[in-house]
Amino acid sequence: MSTSTALPTGDTVVQNLPWRWGVQGKIFLIGGLGFMFDAWDVTLNGVLIPLLSAHWSLEPAQAAWIGTANLIGMAVGAFAWGTIADTVGRKVAFTATLLIFSVFTVAGALSPDIVWFCVFRFLAGFGLGGCVPVDYALVGEFTPRRQRGRVLTAMDGWWPVGAALCGFVSAWLVGAFADWRLPLLVMVLPALLVFWIRRGVPESPLFLIRKGRGAEARAVIDGLVERTGAEATEYRLPEPHDVPKLAPGSWAEQLGRVWRFNWRVTGVAWALFFSILLVYYLALTWMPRILIGAGFAEYRAFLTTAGMAAVGLLGVVVAALIVERVGRKWILAVTGPLSALTLIVVAWVIDVPAAAIGWLLAFGFVVQVAIPVLYAYVSELYPTELRGSGFGWASTFSRIGAGIGPLVFAAWFWPTLGLAASFALTGGLVVLAVVWMAVSAPETRQRSLS
Numbered sequence: 001m002s003t004s005t006a007l008p009t010g011d012t013v014v015q016n017l018p019w020r021w022g023v024q025g026k027i028f029l030i031g032g033l034g035f036m037f038d039a040w041d042v043t044l045n046g047v048l049i050p051l052l053s054a055h056w057s058l059e060p061a062q063a064a065w066i067g068t069a070n071l072i073g074m075a076v077g078a079f080a081w082g083t084i085a086d087t088v089g090r091k092v093a094f095t096a097t098l099l100i101f102s103v104f105t106v107a108g109a110l111s112p113d114i115v116w117f118c119v120f121r122f123l124a125g126f127g128l129g130g131c132v133p134v135d136y137a138l139v140g141e142f143t144p145r146r147q148r149g150r151v152l153t154a155m156d157g158w159w160p161v162g163a164a165l166c167g168f169v170s171a172w173l174v175g176a177f178a179d180w181r182l183p184l185l186v187m188v189l190p191a192l193l194v195f196w197i198r199r200g201v202p203e204s205p206l207f208l209i210r211k212g213r214g215a216e217a218r219a220v221i222d223g224l225v226e227r228t229g230a231e232a233t234e235y236r237l238p239e240p241h242d243v244p245k246l247a248p249g250s251w252a253e254q255l256g257r258v259w260r261f262n263w264r265v266t267g268v269a270w271a272l273f274f275s276i277l278l279v280y281y282l283a284l285t286w287m288p289r290i291l292i293g294a295g296f297a298e299y300r301a302f303l304t305t306a307g308m309a310a311v312g313l314l315g316v317v318v319a320a321l322i323v324e325r326v327g328r329k330w331i332l333a334v335t336g337p338l339s340a341l342t343l344i345v346v347a348w349v350i351d352v353p354a355a356a357i358g359w360l361l362a363f364g365f366v367v368q369v370a371i372p373v374l375y376a377y378v379s380e381l382y383p384t385e386l387r388g389s390g391f392g393w394a395s396t397f398s399r400i401g402a403g404i405g406p407l408v409f410a411a412w413f414w415p416t417l418g419l420a421a422s423f424a425l426t427g428g429l430v431v432l433a434v435v436w437m438a439v440s441a442p443e444t445r446q447r448s449l450s
Contacts, residue, residue: 007236010205010221015145017228024142024228026200028151030193031139032158034098034131037190039162041105041128043284043309044183045070045121047170047302050289051180056114060289061411067285069118071403073125078396081130089211090138090204095194097134100127102191109181124187129399141204142224156319156372160312160364163284167306175299210240254389261386264440269378269390271433273398276336276374279426280367281402282409283308283343287360290419294350304357308364315368327445328377333434335370339363340427347420380444 008016019025045067053063077097085093104124111117135155143151166183173182202224208217214237225232259266287308291301323331342363349355375391382390405426413422 007234010209010217010235010237011141013221013233013235014142014205014224015148017144017224017230019144019147020228022227023224024144024147024151027142028139028154030197030200031094031135032155033193034094034135034190035155035158036162036165037098037101037187037193038128038132039159039309040166041070041101041124041187042074042281043163043166043305044170044187046285046288046305047166047174047183048180049285050292050298050301051174052114052117053289055180058114060414061407062114063289064285064407064410065114065118066121067281068403068407070121070125071281071399071406073122074129075396075399075403077126077129078132078399079392080126081134084130085134085137089207090134090141091197091201092203093130093134094138094201095197097127097129097131098190098194098197100124101131102127102187102189105184105187109184132395138201138204141206142202156375157313157316159371160309160316160368163309163312164306167302167304167309171299171302171306174302209237212240255393258382258386258390258393261382261390265381266390266394268433268437268441269381269394270397271429271436272332272336272374273378273394274401275426275429275433276332276339276367276370277398278401278405279340279343279423279430280371282406282423282426283360283363283367285406286410290350291356294353294356296353304360307357308360311361311364312368315365315370316372318365319369319372323373323376324445327443328373328380329437329441329443331373332370332377333438335366335373336430336434337427339367339370340423340430342366343423344420344427347418347423350419377444381441 017024048066049063052058052066053060081093081097084096088096101124104120104127108117108120108124111120139151139155140148169186170183173179173186202220203216205217205220208214208220217237221235222232284305287305288298288301291304292298296304319331342359346356346359346363349359378394379387379391409422409426413425417425
C-alpha cells in the first residue's frame, strides 16, 4: 500500500474535527433557521385559510387549495432540488431555495385573486421543498461524527419554534393591523438569511472534489482545521470518480432501488410518514378555521394554534430522552394513535374553549414526540447507500398526502361525516400503519446501521 493511499481522506478529516460553536455551530444555526422557516410557512397556510376565506368569500373546498398548492409544491421541490444540488452545490442550492421561497411568498401578498395566490404558493413551496433535504445534508456533512446524531436530532427542535412563531407573529399582526398581507410580507426575512449563508457556510468539499476543484476543496478543509484549532495532518483527496454523488441524480432509478431493497420496509415507511404527518398537517392547516367557527376570535385562534406548536418543543425533548430506552416502534405505536385520539377529543369538546385548548396542547405535545422518532426510525430502516433516498421518498410521499388530504378533508369528509368522524378516519390510517409496522419492520434501537 502506498503512503498516499494510507493517508486519511479530506472528508474523514472534516468528520473528526472538534466541535466549535463558531464553526460548525454557525452552520447548525443557519441550517436550523432554514428548517424553522419551513415550519413557519406550513403553519402559515392555517393562518391564511380563514383570512382569505373572508377576504375572497371562499368555500372550504376552495380555501383548501391554499394549503394544497403549497404542499404539492414542496413535494415536487423535495426531490427536484436533490439533482439541482448535485449540479450546483449545497451552498448555492440552499441559497436558491430560500430566495425562491421568500420571493414568491412575498409575491403572494400582491395576488389579485385566489388563482394567482395558489400559483405563488406552489412556487414558494417548490423552493422551500428543497430546503429541508439540502439543509440536513449541509449540516450533516460539516458536523463532526461524534456529535452528528445529537445535532441532527436537535434540528427537529427548530420545527415547533417556527410553527409557534408563525402563530404568535400572525396573531399580533392581524390583531393590530387587520391585514392578511402582513403575515406574508414577514417572509422577506429568509432572503436576508442568504447574506449570512454567503459569509458563514463553505461549499461542500465532496462537491468540489466531484467537480474537479481540488484546490478549492483543500482550502475549505484547511480553513476548517485552522478555525477549529485541530492539529493539522496530511490527508489525500480522492479522485473525482471515486466520490459518491451528494444528491439523487435519477429519481426513477432511486425509487426503484428503494422498493427493491425491501418492499415491506418501504411500505411501512411510507404508511407511517403519510398517516402520522397527515394528522399533524390537518391540525396545522385547519385548526385556526375550526376554532374561529367555534366562536374564537381570529387572534385567539392563531394564539391557540401557536401554543399547540410551541408545546411541541417539550415533545421533541422527551423524544430525545426516551428514544434509546424505549425503542422506536413502541413510541410510534403509542404516540401515533394517541395523537389522532386527542384530535377526536378536541372535536368533541370544541364548544368548551378551556377544554379544547387543553386537549390541543396535549395533541401538540404527543405528536411532536412521535415525529422526531419517526424521522430517526425511517432513516435507520435503510442501509447507508439507501438511507438518504429512502427517507427522501417517504418524505415526498407524505408531502403529497399532506397536500391532498386537507383538500379531501374540507371538501368531502368534514361536511359529510362531521369533524370528530373525519379525525377518527385519519386516526384509523395511523392504526393501520402501526399494525403494519409491528408485523413487517424491525426495531432499530442499538442496531448497526451498516
